[in-house]
Amino acid sequence: MTYKGYFIQLFLRVLLLLAALISIAYGVVKSNTYALWGGALVSIIILYNLYRFLIRRFEEMDDFFESVKYRDFSRWFSEKHGPQDIRTLHKGFNNVNKTIKAINNERQAQFVYLQKILEMVDVGIVAYNLDSGEVLWANESLITTLDLPSFKNISFVEKRRPQLYEELFDTYRTGVTSVDLSLRNENLKVLISDTVFQVEEDAFKLVVLQNIEDTLNQNESDSWKKLLSVMTHEIMNSIAPISSLAETLQHHIQASQKNPESHPLDLDDLNAGISSIQKRSEGLMKFAKTYRSLSKVTHLNLxxxxxxxxxxxxxxxxxxxxxxxxxxxxxxxxxxxxxxxxxxxxxxxxxxxxxxxxxxxxxxxxxxxxxxxxxxxxxxxxxxxxxxxxxxxxxxxxxxxxxxxxxxxxxxxxxxxxxxxxxxxxxxxxxxxxxxxxxxxxxxxxx
Structure with missing residues (x-):
């Protein structure tokens, strides 16, 4: 029986009640005792039956809404006992419970999935209630980076590390900011960004922290290696011929000094050699100036x-x-x-x-x-x-x-x-x- 059948039953009971009331009215007008008392008895029976008919269904709905109020969607309502309309009502309740449980399971799976992702990322994340300071979420990366034990409230950080508390929780930023954190007598370079969001009547703050110290050190190291490799190559290319030519000229001068007659000093060759050394040296100087131009640009005149x-x-x-x-x-x-x-x-x-x-x-x-x-x-x-x-x-x-x-x-x-x-x-x-x-x-x- 569907809800249409339920309303038909209700309508028939109302009709019977009207008939009993008409009987009572007829007994009063005609002074007919049988019609009066018979109508009254039938009216009482029908009213009681109607009350039981309605109250049972309201009790079922009240019971269901009570479960919803306390988020108890595990209850199963019998679909095999009681009147047909009650069974239909129970079936509807069970379908609602199954749907909500499916949604909750899906949300739980998404939450676990997100939780695993947040644990795997190499970025520190913490979310907490702005009023109570209660931590909603803090991943392992944050705990490891800041060298803190797990904490349930940011007041723990305020008591243990007031400076860190001020940087992380007491400062509001409009964008990503580079900050030097002092952790156990060591300076750590991090990027910090935060945002405030509302969930119903509660306000929360989400803080994201990324350790860039290792990345900067690695990039700096790689850059220096590349730069030194290029500079060494260029400088060696310039110095090698200068050294070779200087050695040759020195050999000629020494030979001429020992035996001027057999090894006369050719001034033209000497002049040409010195000129070549000068040109190579100028090239090396130009290279040094060029390198300096790379580090000269440090600020803008906008x-x-x-x-x-x-x-x-x-x-x-x-x-x-x-x-x-x-x-x-x-x-x-x-x-x-x-x-x-x-x-x-x-x-x-x-x-x-x-x-x-x-x-x-x-x-x-x-x-x-x-x-x-x-x-x-x-x-x-x-x-x-x-x-x-x-x-x-x-x-x-x-x-x-x-x-x-x-x-x-x-x-x-x-x-x-x-x-x-x-x-x-x-x-x-x-x-x-x-x-x-x-x-x-x-x-x-x-x-």
Whole structure:
């Protein structure tokens, strides 16, 4: 029987009650004792039956809602006993319980899955109640990094490590911040970010902490190894011929001093040798100055400048260079009002360097063309592009072009692109390269 049958039963009972009431009314009007008492007796029986009929169903629903109130979804309501409408009601209750249990199991599985992920990541995470300080979640990475035992409330950290407490829990940050933490007389470099979120009426704070000390040390070590390797190679290349030539000249001078007649000193050869040493020494000095230029750029003098004005300045500077070359240099802006907050001197240096590289790549190309554009990407950020139709960059050296002193040119210092990348990093931007051999290169500056 469905709920439709339940309402039919209820309707029939109401009809019988009305009939009994009519009988009572008839007995009163006609002074018929049998009709009066018979109607009254039937009315009492029907009212009692109706009360039991309704109250039992309300009791069943009240029992179910009580279970819901205390989140007890394990109860099973009998579907084989009692009236048919009660069985149908029980079946509905059981379906609700099964659905909620399935949802809870799914949420529990997701929670366990998330818990395992958070335990595996090498990032410290802690979430706690802002009012009570009770810790909602703290993973093992946080405990290990901060060298703390497991704690249930942040007041534990406040008592044991007040300085750490202030950095982690008492300071609010608008973004990711690099912080030096003092842990057991050691300084630890970490990145900290936090956010506050609301769950019903409770406010929670989530703090994320990443240990970057090892990463920085490893990167610094790798960078020094690469730099020392390149510098050693370049310096040895310059010193070896200087040493060899100086040794030869010294041998000639000593031989001439011992026996001037058989080993006369040729002043022209001596002058030529000294001149070669001088040139090699100047080359070594130039190399040292070039290296110094890499570490010279440390801060920015920011100003807001229209991209059109920036392009005009560069165009005026490049005209003499292109005077005797069959290369078309074009500048295009998406909007004449587009502007950038940059160190214009440094960005000009970057663009000139990229344009000169593009010109070198286009020397042997037909209809050689270098295009510099300014536009906004899908995130609304300004991007500058230097596009050429030159020889492109071979795949095998793409990963090396930003390494200091790496160059494919005979007269190149290998510093231009390294310096350009450093300047873009100072601007909190990126430099990206897309190149196809024998097709051309596109270098993108993202601000």
């Amino acid at each position: 100003e807001t400048i229209k991209v059109a004005d920036l392009f005009k300045n560069i165009s005026d500077l490049m005209k003499p260079t292109l005077a005797d070359k069959q290369i078309l240099l074009q500048f295009k802006t998406e909007s004449p009002e587009m502007s950038l907050e940059i160190d214009s001197y440094l960005i000009e240096q970057v663009l000139i360097n990229l344009i000169l590289n593009a010109i070198d790549a286009c020397v042997s190309a037909e209809h050689a063309r270098v295009l510099i554009t300014a536009s906004q990407n899908t995130q609304g950020r300004v991007q500058l592009k230097v596009i050429d139709n030159g020889t492109g960059i071979p795949e095998e050296i793409k990963d090396s072009i930003f390494i200091p002193f790496f160059s494919t040119k005979k007269t190149g210092s290998g510093v231009g692109l390294s310096l350009s990348k450093q300047i873009m990093t100072l601007h909190k931007g990126k430099i990206q390269i897309k190149s196809e051999p024998n097709t051309g290169t596109e270098i993108r500056l993202l601000f």
